[in-house]
Amino acid sequence: MTVKLLAMAGSTRTGSLNQALLDLAVAEARARGAEVTAIRLKDFALPLYDGDLEANAFPPAARELKALFVAHHGFLMATPEHNGSTSAVMKNAIDWATRPTEPGEAGLVAFRGKVAGLMAASISPFGGLRGITHLRQILGTIQTVVATEQVLLPFAQNAFDEAGGLKEALPAQILGMTVARVIELAEKLQPPTA
Numbered sequence: 001m002t003v004k005l006l007a008m009a010g011s012t013r014t015g016s017l018n019q020a021l022l023d024l025a026v027a028e029a030r031a032r033g034a035e036v037t038a039i040r041l042k043d044f045a046l047p048l049y050d051g052d053l054e055a056n057a058f059p060p061a062a063r064e065l066k067a068l069f070v071a072h073h074g075f076l077m078a079t080p081e082h083n084g085s086t087s088a089v090m091k092n093a094i095d096w097a098t099r100p101t102e103p104g105e106a107g108l109v110a111f112r113g114k115v116a117g118l119m120a121a122s123i124s125p126f127g128g129l130r131g132i133t134h135l136r137q138i139l140g141t142i143q144t145v146v147a148t149e150q151v152l153l154p155f156a157q158n159a160f161d162e163a164g165g166l167k168e169a170l171p172a173q174i175l176g177m178t179v180a181r182v183i184e185l186a187e188k189l190q191p192p193t194a
């Protein structure tokens with residue numbers, strides 16, 4: 001089977017270090033045979049989650065985003081650490097994607113039995129450990145299997161070379177291990193896709 005992965009960063013800013021890290025993971029996954037849909041959350045006009053909007057006018061962008069989650073076996077996610085947690089952008093995207101869009105739909109259809117590989121780039125010495133740990137907990141709560149391998153990139157503002165690669169061998173090696181595990185787990189779990 002061809003593993004289909006959806007890739008996103010939880011930062012929307014130009015020059016995002018997390019987007020740069022995610023780009024490497026996307027290239028790695030493609031090199032390992034996965035089919036990757038790389039999206040930018042900025043391209044989705046997602047309002048902040050609001051139950052009234054959900055009830056009265058489910059935002060088309062949220063519906064579109066959720067359909068993408070549903071249609072993939074797993075996710076590659078790079079999260080900034082914002083005040084010790086994952087970013088509001090990432091959390092908001094996940095919140096919308098957990099909401100039912102069809103009558104009688106099974107709960108958590110976008111996440112249950114799926115696989116996630118996580119990474120974080122931070123300008124701090126801790127590499128975004130607190131933010132990625134929150135993201136891991138959130139995804140576990142919504143029944144996604146999160147690879148134990150994960151990529152932490154401290155001092156990320158100095159971590160990339162001019163070609164966009166990682167200067168140090170170790171994080172590049174861990175990135176390869178993380179992506180390989182996500183593909184392996186996705187092949188084993190084979191959740192139903194839309």
Ligand SMILES: Cc1cc2nc3c(=O)[nH]c(=O)nc-3n(C[C@H](O)[C@H](O)[C@H](O)COP(=O)(O)O)c2cc1C
Nearest residue numbers: 011016017018019080081082083084122123124128
């Ligand atoms: C609101 C805000 C809160 C932040 N909080 C943290 C933090 O708790 N820990 C940390 O390591 N970096 C923190 N940072 C710095 C980010 O690591 C840094 O901005 C990083 O470049 C964000 O990722 P990006 O380049 O992908 O946007 C914070 C930045 C912002 C804007």
